[in-house]
Amino acid sequence: MKGFEDKIAVVTGSARGIGFAIAEAFAQNGATAVILDLNQEDVNNAVQKIDDAGLRAIGFVADVTDSDSINNIFKEIHHKFEKIDILVNNAGITKDGLIMKMKESDWDAVINVNLKGTFNCTQKVIRYMLKQKFGVIINITSIIGIMGNAGQANYAASKGGIIALTKSSAKEFSSRNIRVNAIAPGFIQTDMTAKLPKEVIDKYTAAIPLSCMGLPKDIANLCIFLASDEANYITGQTIQVDGGLLI
Amino acid sequence: MDILAKVKEIIVEELGVEESEVTPEANFIEDLGADSLDTVELIMKFEEEFDIDIADEEAEKLTTVGKAIEYLKTKLG
Numbered sequence: 001m002k003g004f005e006d007k008i009a010v011v012t013g014s015a016r017g018i019g020f021a022i023a024e025a026f027a028q029n030g031a032t033a034v035i036l037d038l039n040q041e042d043v044n045n046a047v048q049k050i051d052d053a054g055l056r057a058i059g060f061v062a063d064v065t066d067s068d069s070i071n072n073i074f075k076e077i078h079h080k081f082e083k084i085d086i087l088v089n090n091a092g093i094t095k096d097g098l099i100m101k102m103k104e105s106d107w108d109a110v111i112n113v114n115l116k117g118t119f120n121c122t123q124k125v126i127r128y129m130l131k132q133k134f135g136v137i138i139n140i141t142s143i144i145g146i147m148g149n150a151g152q153a154n155y156a157a158s159k160g161g162i163i164a165l166t167k168s169s170a171k172e173f174s175s176r177n178i179r180v181n182a183i184a185p186g187f188i189q190t191d192m193t194a195k196l197p198k199e200v201i202d203k204y205t206a207a208i209p210l211s212c213m214g215l216p217k218d219i220a221n222l223c224i225f226l227a228s229d230e231a232n233y234i235t236g237q238t239i240q241v242d243g244g245l246l247i
Numbered sequence: 248m249d250i251l252a253k254v255k256e257i258i259v260e261e262l263g264v265e266e267s268e269v270t271p272e273a274n275f276i277e278d279l280g281a282d283s284l285d286t287v288e289l290i291m292k293f294e295e296e297f298d299i300d301i302a303d304e305e306a307e308k309l310t311t312v313g314k315a316i317e318y319l320k321t322k323l324g
């Protein structure tokens with residue numbers, strides 16, 4: 001599926017993992033991918049990889065919790081391309097622990113990056129999308145945000161919050177032809193899951209009806225669909241990509 | 248700076264209306280067809296163009312072109 005020529009797609013947390021796969025997929029479909037992540041070297045490498053494939057990408061170093069710098073970056077992107085078509089709020093972290101023992105700083109950090117970061121980027125990009133009367137926002141949540149998980153209260157709350165934010169944004173911006181949806185991945189092979197103990201990985205994998213972990217590409221494929229005109233009548237939804245893990 | 252001309256220009260541009268419609272009595276929502284997002288965008292545009300902050304409580308009162316011009320003149324004057 002091509003058709004993203006002339007489109008500008010910003011993906012947060014896209015130097016690696018699911019975010020990179022999403023940025024790469026947009027570039028492969030003709031878009032200019034805008035890589036946004038914390039570390040300059042990682043951003044450069046990610047841009048380079050897309051560039052080496054003969055596709056278009058540019059990069060910015062940014063922390064999604066810093067609303068001023070996010071504001072400036074969107075201003076710069078808009079100044080350069082005169083529009084911003086797609087935003088994927090993908091940047092996310094985990095700091096797991098049981099509620100009884102969870103440090104306040106771990107609660108705050110996860111809520112800040114995952115939930116407030118998504119809000120910040122939405123708020124800063126929306127003025128351009130409202131003006132151009134077109135835009136697609138995709139928020140990466142998690143099935144944990146739907147089902148909850150012992151040891152991930154902060155993460156689950158942040159991801160549940162993203163689902164509610166998605167619905168509210170969809171309602172607020174629908175009159176301007178801006179669609180907002182969420183994707184809830186299940187258990188995907190990335191650095192985030194690689195740091196889990198082997199027993200946990202085996203236990204989860206055994207519980208997946210399609211009996212394997214997902215790939216970042218599986219999430220990217222849905223992003224391409226949701227951002228395309230084929231999905232013109234879909235907004236406010238949370239779509240699971242989890243091999244049937246949560247049914 | 249000609250505040251009146253600038254304000255008119257912003258309203259025409261933001262709301263996509265004819266300049267002749269932008270009379271002092273014109274109500275943004277009832278006469279100029281603005282919805283709630285338009286009014287927020289309009290206020291943000293005033294803030295940007297005139298480099299000022301307009302508090303929400305103030306913004307709510309600026310329902311007509313005349314009231315907006317009056318407010319901006321006082322604020323900038």
Ligand SMILES: NC(=O)c1ccc[n+]([C@@H]2O[C@H](COP(=O)([O-])OP(=O)(O)OC[C@H]3O[C@@H](n4cnc5c(N)ncnc54)[C@H](O)[C@@H]3O)[C@@H](O)[C@H]2O)c1
Pocket residue numbers: 012013014015016017018019036037038039062063064065090091092093113117140141142143184185186187188189190191192193
């Ligand atoms: N891997 C999974 O199984 C899985 C499952 C469900 C949901 N998710 C979600 O998918 C998204 C991507 O996960 P991943 O597995 O690729 O993770 P990852 O850790 O491999 O990558 C996350 C990226 O986000 C960046 N990032 C972190 N904090 C940031 C900040 N404050 N500002 C900007 N960038 C920041 C990181 O530098 C990193 O490049 C996350 O939102 C995650 O919650 C992942």
